[in-house]
Amino acid sequence: MNILVTGGTGYIGSHTVVELLNRGEQVVIVDNLSNSYDNVIDRIESICGRHPDFVKADVRDFKKMEAVFAQYDFDAVIHFAGSKAVGESVAKPLLYYRNNLESTWVLVELMKKYNVPSIIFSSSATVYGETDLVPIKEDTEYRCTNPYGRTKMINELFLQDIVAAHPGISAICLRYFNPIGAHASGLIGEDPQGIPNNLMPYITQVAIGKLKMLSVFGNDYPTHDGTGVRDYIHVVDLAKGHLAAVDYVRQNQASGFLAVNLGTGRGYSVLDLVHTFSRVSGKDIPYQLTERRPGDIATCYADPSKAKELFCWETKLDLQKMCEDSWRWQSKNPTGYKR
Ligand code: NAD
Ligand code: UFG
Numbered sequence: 001m002n003i004l005v006t007g008g009t010g011y012i013g014s015h016t017v018v019e020l021l022n023r024g025e026q027v028v029i030v031d032n033l034s035n036s037y038d039n040v041i042d043r044i045e046s047i048c049g050r051h052p053d054f055v056k057a058d059v060r061d062f063k064k065m066e067a068v069f070a071q072y073d074f075d076a077v078i079h080f081a082g083s084k085a086v087g088e089s090v091a092k093p094l095l096y097y098r099n100n101l102e103s104t105w106v107l108v109e110l111m112k113k114y115n116v117p118s119i120i121f122s123s124s125a126t127v128y129g130e131t132d133l134v135p136i137k138e139d140t141e142y143r144c145t146n147p148y149g150r151t152k153m154i155n156e157l158f159l160q161d162i163v164a165a166h167p168g169i170s171a172i173c174l175r176y177f178n179p180i181g182a183h184a185s186g187l188i189g190e191d192p193q194g195i196p197n198n199l200m201p202y203i204t205q206v207a208i209g210k211l212k213m214l215s216v217f218g219n220d221y222p223t224h225d226g227t228g229v230r231d232y233i234h235v236v237d238l239a240k241g242h243l244a245a246v247d248y249v250r251q252n253q254a255s256g257f258l259a260v261n262l263g264t265g266r267g268y269s270v271l272d273l274v275h276t277f278s279r280v281s282g283k284d285i286p287y288q289l290t291e292r293r294p295g296d297i298a299t300c301y302a303d304p305s306k307a308k309e310l311f312c313w314e315t316k317l318d319l320q321k322m323c324e325d326s327w328r329w330q331s332k333n334p335t336g337y338k339r
Contacts (some may be wrong), residue, residue, distance in 0.1 A: 007080030009036035042150035081105035100151035135303035177231035177263030182329035189329030191336030204330035220291030227270035231301035244311035261301025
């Protein structure tokens with residue numbers, strides 16, 4: 001299949017491109033490198049022995065994107081490109097609404113014009129927001145708590161309306177839980193700009209000595225050790241979830257609109273992660289217990305049964321492997337992709 005991957009040099013996109021190339025798909029990446037580096041392409045080639053086509057462009061640039069659609073005869077679009085920091089979205093909602101909504105709009109316009117039948121969209125468990133019903137099923141109502149989450153929700157609603165009006169287009173919104181880990185080669189991984197907001201990159205940067213101490217946000221949650229519980233999923237399992245979705249649309253033309261969780265179905269606490277990481281890396285992770293982070297919830301994990309039933313996909317890699325691979329990536333690349 002000929003697949004357009006937007007945001008394909010980013011964290012989840014690059015791992016997905018590797019899995020697509022490894023099984024022989026043709027891949028064209030479009031990325032504006034606003035949150036990634038062009039040397040990711042060489043790393044992908046080192047892993048797969050194949051070079052994906054790469055176009056440096058903003059997905060919102062209709063003219064440039066039209067040239068890409070005209071050049072390639074795509075069978076599907078996997079749309080990762082977007083802005084993803086919750087805190088930044090509160091401070092800069094205009095940037096988030098523009099980047100995250102306009103990009104999908106441009107893609108769908110061009111899919112209609114060039115008869116591309118399927119889009120697989122990066123949604124997020126953030127659309128569930130403050131739910132206290134775990135494990136979380138896909139029919140749980142939207143309760144987003146920040147602009148970033150609302151851009152994901154609006155994209156989902158937009159795609160539902162498009163699919164309803166245009167039966168030739170199908171859309172799958174994959175709701176990711178908490179991706180961590182890296183490719184086992186240690187060649188690609190997560191490279192956040194500035195001080196990480198998310199737990200795993202913060203831990204790995206403490207382990208490498210870039211940051212002094214982890215703050216554990218709250219130890220008075222109703223969880224087994226008082227710290228927040230999340231559904232951490234290995235990024236390679238997540239990438240394979242996209243291949244399973246591609247297979248699904250290939251086998252079920254005009255499959256309509258679907259929202260599907262990608263998670264393990266298991267929750268681990270902040271301290272579970274800290275202790276497992278320390279054990280596998282041999283590194284002490286000093287931490288202090290601090291106040292809860294505003295907007296955080298106690299517990300969030302997926303009911304992954306819909307993905308299993310529809311896509312025959314389930315996760316294979318456990319927390320130990322997630323920590324080993326995160327540590328390999330960080331220790332082999334102390335400054336990330338920066339040369
Ligand atoms: P990332 O920032 O590493 O990758 C996104 C890529 O998109 C980057 O390479 C960036 O340069 C590119 N990009 C952004 N705006 C663009 C534009 N207008 N045109 C072209 N390229 C553009 O993020 P990621 O962690 O790989 O996330 C991928 C997707 O998954 C995002 O949509 C994100 O919201 C979603 N998601 C991520 C997580 C997570 O925890 N990482 C969880 C749930 C959902
Ligand atoms: N945490 C700490 N210290 C830190 C960072 C995080 O204790 O320095 C805790 C949080 O309080 C939470 C857990 O670690 O209990 C996980 O926090 P993350 O920031 O890693 O992840 P979140 O679950 O808050 O959110 C992430 C993404 C969202 C996405 C969501 C579900 O940031 O965009 O996963 O996919 F929506």
